[in-house]
Amino acid sequence: MARWEPDSRSRLEQAAFALYAERGFDHTTVAEIAKRAGLTERTFFRHFADKREVLFAGSGALQDLLASTVVDAPEGLAPIDAVAAAIEAAGAQLEERRERARQRQAVIAANAELRERELIKLASLASALAEALRRRGVSDPAASLTAEAGIAIFRIAVERWVDETNERSLPELIRESLEQLRAVTAGH
Amino acid sequence: MARWEPDSRSRLEQAAFALYAERGFDHTTVAEIAKRAGLTERTFFRHFADKREVLFAGSGALQDLLASTVVDAPEGLAPIDAVAAAIEAAGAQLEERRERARQRQAVIAANAELRERELIKLASLASALAEALRRRGVSDPAASLTAEAGIAIFRIAVERWVDETNERSLPELIRESLEQLRAVTAGH
Numbered sequence: 001m002a003r004w005e006p007d008s009r010s011r012l013e014q015a016a017f018a019l020y021a022e023r024g025f026d027h028t029t030v031a032e033i034a035k036r037a038g039l040t041e042r043t044f045f046r047h048f049a050d051k052r053e054v055l056f057a058g059s060g061a062l063q064d065l066l067a068s069t070v071v072d073a074p075e076g077l078a079p080i081d082a083v084a085a086a087i088e089a090a091g092a093q094l095e096e097r098r099e100r101a102r103q104r105q106a107v108i109a110a111n112a113e114l115r116e117r118e119l120i121k122l123a124s125l126a127s128a129l130a131e132a133l134r135r136r137g138v139s140d141p142a143a144s145l146t147a148e149a150g151i152a153i154f155r156i157a158v159e160r161w162v163d164e165t166n167e168r169s170l171p172e173l174i175r176e177s178l179e180q181l182r183a184v185t186a187g188h
Numbered sequence: 189m190a191r192w193e194p195d196s197r198s199r200l201e202q203a204a205f206a207l208y209a210e211r212g213f214d215h216t217t218v219a220e221i222a223k224r225a226g227l228t229e230r231t232f233f234r235h236f237a238d239k240r241e242v243l244f245a246g247s248g249a250l251q252d253l254l255a256s257t258v259v260d261a262p263e264g265l266a267p268i269d270a271v272a273a274a275i276e277a278a279g280a281q282l283e284e285r286r287e288r289a290r291q292r293q294a295v296i297a298a299n300a301e302l303r304e305r306e307l308i309k310l311a312s313l314a315s316a317l318a319e320a321l322r323r324r325g326v327s328d329p330a331a332s333l334t335a336e337a338g339i340a341i342f343r344i345a346v347e348r349w350v351d352e353t354n355e356r357s358l359p360e361l362i363r364e365s366l367e368q369l370r371a372v373t374a375g376h
Contacts, residue, residue, distance in 0.1 A: 078375040119307045141344050141365060146372045148340035156329050156336065177329060182373045184334045185366075187266040 009047045011037040016054040017100065020107045025051070025114060055104055055114065059121050063128045065090055070132035079138045083129055083150035084178050091157065091170035098170075105162040126151040153177040197235045199225040204242040205288065208295045213239070213302060240305065243292055247309050251316045253278055258320035267326045271317055271338035272366050279345065279358035286358075293350040314339040341365040 015036035019028040030051050034041045048054050069086035077085070094101045108114040129147035130140075138146065157173040203224035207216040218239050222229045236242050257274035265273070282289045296302040317335035318328075326334065345361040 078372075080372050080375055116304065116308055119311050120304055123307050141348060142368055142372050144344050144347075145340065145365065145369050148344065149337065149369065149373060152333065152336035152340060156332050159332075160329060177333065178373075180330055181333050181337065184266075184268050184330050185337060185370045185373045187268055 008037070008039055008043050012039060012044055012047055013054055013057075016051065017103050017107070020055075021103055025107050025111050052114070052117065055107060056117065056121060059124070062090055062093075063125055065093065066125060067128045067132040070129060071135055073136075079133050079136070079142060079146045080149065080178075082133070082136065083146055084153075084174070086129065086132075087150050087154040087157075088171045088174050090154065091174045094158070095170045101158075102162050105158065122151055122155060125154075149181060153181055196225070196227055196231055200227060200232055200235055201242055201245075204239065205291050205295070208243075209291055213295050213299050240302070243295060243302065244305065244309060247312070250278055250281075251313055253281065254313060255316045255320040258317060259323055261324075267321050267324070267330060267334045268337065268366075270321070270324065271334055272341075272362070274317065274320075275338050275342040275345075276359045276362050278342065279362045282346070283358045289346075290350050293346065310339050310343060313342075337369060341369055 012033060016028070016033045019032055019036060028051060030041055030044050033051065033054075034044045037044075048057065066086040066089075069089045070082045073082035073085050108118050126144075126147045129150055130143045133143040133146055134140070153174060157170060157177045160177075161168070161170045161173050200221060204216070204221045207220055207224060216239060218229055218232050221239065221242075222232045225232075236245065254274045254277075257277045258270045261270035261273055296306050314332075314335045317338055318331045321331040321334060322328070341362060345358060345365045348365075349356070349358045349361050
């Protein structure tokens, strides 16, 4: 029996992110992550299916946050504003963990397989947003279009935030990207 | 030496689509496709890397069409209208091969791995559109946002077109989806 290890999950995450940054995702093994965290491989596999899941473990919570924010938004709020509230809430959560979120983006950007996995995640988030809009009574194709627009705004705001040297917050960049999408679709 | 086989590529495509529809993508082999087409496996592999590539062989041409339509659009045309012209041109081309395009969508919708491959294709198309907009002098994030909006419109219009019982054309559905995106982003 392994000893009880307080906070082993976050130690594994921290070790994994450090190693991915130092030597790249492909050249990091689960054994090395566990060793760096001072834990066993067996403990790693109690928390994560594989080394990729360390990067995507938050997807379920993110999806729940987006969907519940849309479902709970005040009645009468326009669909795009309900979606904006949801992606701003998600942005505020990432903003609290700015350094970790930026490390994550850098690891993903450097690896084709991870970029594909991220695309799949974003498509799932768009589906969850569309489904939440339908529960608000928004019909298709408006529900799908609004959800896709929201995810496009989110993705592009995150890309800017990662690169950003001016330290604007992610929620600010999300609001700005929404205004820009409004301007471009209006044909300005 | 194999005999010269006129139009072997299109015979292989036709055989592949028929078999994917009959028994599913996963349960079709290259040997069966070649046999149905009356050709050898060797001939199949001269045309396609594997059975998946039969479904994605047109991606390069589609990407070129989108990019060149944006680059060649009249000066002074708003970015969203240049993108709309590009996706309508792509839609007109699919419309000419409606039955085949619908079969393709049905095969992809039924298979998780193919849906992922399709997501990657759509992300590449969005990147190509954004790059073409930058060549028109559109800066980021407007270029990326407009490109993402264009691909979202295209994808949702294709989904409706595949399901559609009223036989509206894909270019019509693309124009309608653009108007709907304008309405939802404006908050209506």
